[in-house]
Amino acid sequence: MNIVVCIKQVPETSDVGWDPKAGTLLREGVGGILNHNDKHAIEAALQIRESHGGLITALSMGPPQAEDALREAMSMGIDKAVLLSDKRFAGADTLSTSYSLSLAIKKTGSFDLIICGKETSDGMTAQVGPQLAELLDLPQLTSATEIIIQKNSIRIRQKLEGSLRILETSLPALVTVEREINHPRIPAMDSIIKAYRDKDVQILSVEDLGGDIERFGLKGSPTQSRRVYTKEVRRGKVSILKGEPDEVADKLIQTLKLKGLL
Amino acid sequence: MSAMSLKDYRGLCVFVEQRDGRPARVSLELLGRGHTLADKLGVDVMAIFIGENVSEIAQEIIYWGADKVIIADDPIAREYRTEVYMNIITEQVLKERPEILLIGATAIGRDLAPRIAARLDTGCTADCTELDLDTEKRLIVATKPYFGRNLMADIICPSHRPQMVTVRPGVMELKTPDRERRGELVYVDVDLREEDIKVKVLDTVRSTSEGMSLVKADKVVAVGMGVGSREGFEQVKVLAELLGAQIGATNLPVDVGWISEDYKIGQTGKTIRPKLYIGCGVSGAIQHSAGMIHSELIVAINTDPKAEIFQFADYGIIEDVNEIVPALTKQLKIEREDVDSEAAR
Numbered sequence: 001m002n003i004v005v006c007i008k009q010v011p012e013t014s015d016v017g018w019d020p021k022a023g024t025l026l027r028e029g030v031g032g033i034l035n036h037n038d039k040h041a042i043e044a045a046l047q048i049r050e051s052h053g054g055l056i057t058a059l060s061m062g063p064p065q066a067e068d069a070l071r072e073a074m075s076m077g078i079d080k081a082v083l084l085s086d087k088r089f090a091g092a093d094t095l096s097t098s099y100s101l102s103l104a105i106k107k108t109g110s111f112d113l114i115i116c117g118k119e120t121s122d123g124m125t126a127q128v129g130p131q132l133a134e135l136l137d138l139p140q141l142t143s144a145t146e147i148i149i150q151k152n153s154i155r156i157r158q159k160l161e162g163s164l165r166i167l168e169t170s171l172p173a174l175v176t177v178e179r180e181i182n183h184p185r186i187p188a189m190d191s192i193i194k195a196y197r198d199k200d201v202q203i204l205s206v207e208d209l210g211g212d213i214e215r216f217g218l219k220g221s222p223t224q225s226r227r228v229y230t231k232e233v234r235r236g237k238v239s240i241l242k243g244e245p246d247e248v249a250d251k252l253i254q255t256l257k258l259k260g261l262l
Numbered sequence: 263m264s265a266m267s268l269k270d271y272r273g274l275c276v277f278v279e280q281r282d283g284r285p286a287r288v289s290l291e292l293l294g295r296g297h298t299l300a301d302k303l304g305v306d307v308m309a310i311f312i313g314e315n316v317s318e319i320a321q322e323i324i325y326w327g328a329d330k331v332i333i334a335d336d337p338i339a340r341e342y343r344t345e346v347y348m349n350i351i352t353e354q355v356l357k358e359r360p361e362i363l364l365i366g367a368t369a370i371g372r373d374l375a376p377r378i379a380a381r382l383d384t385g386c387t388a389d390c391t392e393l394d395l396d397t398e399k400r401l402i403v404a405t406k407p408y409f410g411r412n413l414m415a416d417i418i419c420p421s422h423r424p425q426m427v428t429v430r431p432g433v434m435e436l437k438t439p440d441r442e443r444r445g446e447l448v449y450v451d452v453d454l455r456e457e458d459i460k461v462k463v464l465d466t467v468r469s470t471s472e473g474m475s476l477v478k479a480d481k482v483v484a485v486g487m488g489v490g491s492r493e494g495f496e497q498v499k500v501l502a503e504l505l506g507a508q509i510g511a512t513n514l515p516v517d518v519g520w521i522s523e524d525y526k527i528g529q530t531g532k533t534i535r536p537k538l539y540i541g542c543g544v545s546g547a548i549q550h551s552a553g554m555i556h557s558e559l560i561v562a563i564n565t566d567p568k569a570e571i572f573q574f575a576d577y578g579i580i581e582d583v584n585e586i587v588p589a590l591t592k593q594l595k596i597e598r599e600d601v602d603s604e605a606a607r
Contacts, residue, residue: 094388095380124406124529125388127376130344134380139460140344142373155464160369162281165341166464180523222385222422228408228415238562238578248579249589252561253597255577259559261481261538262505 001054001149002111003045005078006101006132007038009062009069010122032062034069037117037177039076039184044147044177045115046077046185052149055079057108061089061100067201075187075195082108086205091218094123098131100216103209105136113154114138114174126176133174141167142176268361271423274300275308275360277351278323278331279342279370283316287436287477288366290326292429294437295393296364297327302397306330308360312350314340317449324445327437331445332358336452341463342370344377349454352381360424362402364393367428375428385419386426391433391533391552402427407529407552432477432533433556476525481507481538484527484554487514488543488564489583495520497587498542504594510534512550528553543583546571563587 009032045056058073060066061084070081084100092100105111114136119126126142133140144156145164154173158165159180187195206216214220241251256262276296279286293309300307306329311320314337323331334350351374355363365375367389379386392405401418404427408415419425476482483502489495495515502509510527511520527534528550539557544550546562546569554560555574562575563586572578579586 093385094376095383095385098380123388125376126372127379127386127388130373130377131380134377140373140377141461142344143369162469164467164469166466167461168464169461222379222383223387223417223419226403226416226418228413230413236576238572238575240572240578240580242580245581245585245589246593248581248586249593252577252579252590253593256538261559 001048001052001113002109003048003054003056004105004108004111004114005038005041005045005056005058005073006114006116006128007042007058007060007069007073008035008120008122009033009060009066010035010120032065032068034072035117035120035122037119037121037179038069038073039117040177040179040181041115041117042073042076042078043182043184044144044175045113047182048113048147048149049077054112057082057111059101059104059108060084061092061097063090064203067203070201071195071199072187072192074199075192076185077187077191081199081201082204083201084204084209086216088206088213088217091221092216093221093223094125094127094131095222096215096217096220098128098135099211099220100209101128101132102135103211104204105132107204107209112171113149114172116174116176118143118176118178129174129176136174139169139173140176141169141173144175144177145181147175147177147181268421268423271359271361273305273308273358273360274303274362275310275355275358275364275424276328277363277365277371277374278309278311278328279366279368280311280313280316280319283313283319285311285319285323285326286366286368286431288368288371288429288431288434290439291431291434291436292364292366293323293327295429295434296362297437299362299393299395299402302395303361303400305361308332308358310334310351310354312339312347317447320447322439324443324447325439325441327443329445330448332448332450334450334452336454338452338454338456338459341466343459343461343463344373345459345461346452346454347374348377348381350450350452351378354450355382355424361400363424363426365426365428367430371428375426379426382424384422384424384426386428387417387419388428390417390427390429393427393429393434401425404429407548413548430533432535432553435535476508476510476527477532477534479508479534479536481505481540482510482527482534482536482554482557483507483540483542484510484512484544484550485515485520485542486512486544486550486564488545488566489515489587490543492520494543494584494587497584497591501542501587501591501594504591504598505538505540507538507540512544512547541571541575542587544571545569546574 116129309328387404
């Protein structure tokens with residue numbers, strides 16, 4: 001049972017600035033962390049390996065420092081790590097990212113299952129999973145809150161708005177997991193040390209992947225960000241209601257009544 | 263895709279999601295918004311509607327803004343499955359060539375849309391909160407809250423068609439259906455065999471759609487960490503009940519387990535536009551405000567006069583929630599008793 005887990009390094013805080021002239025984020029000096037949702041994908045893979053054996057590869061794309069996210073994945077117990085890192089991958093949207101990842105997965109060899117987290121905390125698109133499934137011609141099972149592996153098939157519990165479904169398909173397949181599926185383990189100090197000292201992260205460039213050079217990075221991305229800006233959420237001046245709590249409460253209730261809201 | 267072939271794509275298409283034969287509310291929101299955008303481009307709105315025994319309600323889709331409804335009514339489409347829906351939609355899109363394809367960002371929409379985009383080798387902007395047009399270039403400009411504080415990004419898809427966007431439920435206004443509208447219903451055959459479909463649905467359990475009432479509610483009382491404690495939270499719940507309001511929350515009360523994820527409002531939760539929103543101990547950071555900024559009347563209760571919520575609230579009370587909420591509750595109870603005794607007489 002070989003599993004590929006796709007992960008991403010995301011900025012550790014949402015409190016980053018931006019350059020109004022260039023319209024780009026100022027990410028310098030902002031540290032990167034392993035995307036929280038991806039820890040649930042890693043944990044799901046580890047639990048499957050515990051009962052079915054096999055090898056787990058973590059795959060990521062990003063700048064060289066994204067290696068840290070892969071080391072964190074290895075400290076949790078992932079066997080192997082691959083990072084797609086090349087300036088020509090920069091600016092990739094979800095389709096171009098999925099294309100690059102799909103080539104890497106084909107190169108990595110045989111696999112039975114691909115697991116992705118729900119979405120990243122920066123882009124919040126949840127698109128790479130389904131797009132990767134399409135490019136690898138795999139059935140996709142999204143929003144899983146439980147995974148059951150049988151012989152050559154996989155069953156999940158899928159959470160939709162207002163319903164839960166049990167879906168089944170044959171392997172190989174791609175699954176995206178909800179956070180409620182599990183509680184990611186916290187790596188022990190010695191496994192963190194080992195992940196940094198004894199393990200390698202394989203780095204792949206555009207040349208290593210082969211494929212169509214036109215489909216990588218910004219150039220290979222159908223969507224483009226035209227403008228990034230701060231949103232003025234000001235709507236008009238706020239009226240402050242002042243006085244003792246009882247007075248203020250009365251003022252608010254009278255106001256709501258006047259507006260037909262009570 | 264060459265510049266020439268872009269011109270071959272005309273029209274706006276909305277995928278109308280249904281469950282148990284009822285169109286999803288977000289699809290109706292998109293028909294209304296899509297109709298306005300299509301008018302600006304001088305084109306028609308086409309809807310794609312898929313299911314089993316759903317033909318009866320197809321007419322209604324016209325009332326909500328479609329000029330033409332393509333209906334794929336087949337037993338194979340009884341339950342939503344990615345592969346079935348993707349095949350039907352991509353076939354119709356390749357035939358009809360709409361320049362814009364809008365899909366609601368529900369769990370199903372977010373499962374389906376990116377896969378269609380990959381199949382058609384086009385761009386899809388996920389989970390948008392605003393839609394606009396660059397009419398000159400015939401581009402849809404999709405706005406989404408972007409990573410970071412109060413950052414928004416306008417995303418375009420300049421050289422691939424159709425331009426795909428998934429839109430958050432609740433952000434577009436629900437228009438009134440026009441029962442005088444006329445349009446065309448087109449039935450298409452589904453050329454798929456069950457044995458070729460890889461995913462089987464073994465069971466479907468309706469779960470009480472917790473939190474969905476939040477999206478439809480006229481009044482919402484939201485709690486933030488400013489309520490201070492579980493007790494404070496319980497007091498706000500009492501107030502919400504007296505007001506006939508639904509309770510909602512910012513990220514933290516959900517994270518600490520006071521309330522389920524289904525009641526989260528904001529970027530990673532629900533988007534609401536009630537007549538009345540009361541924020542109790544809510545600071546108003548974008549993670550939350552992105553989901554409630556379109557509320558008609560916003561009342562904020564927070565001890566911090568610098569809290570962001572006072573930048574966009576209509577009424578503000580700079581005071582501890584635990585002082586104000588009990589005062590409100592007390593007065594509302596007195597008023598209710600007055601009304602009750604009045605009625606008893």
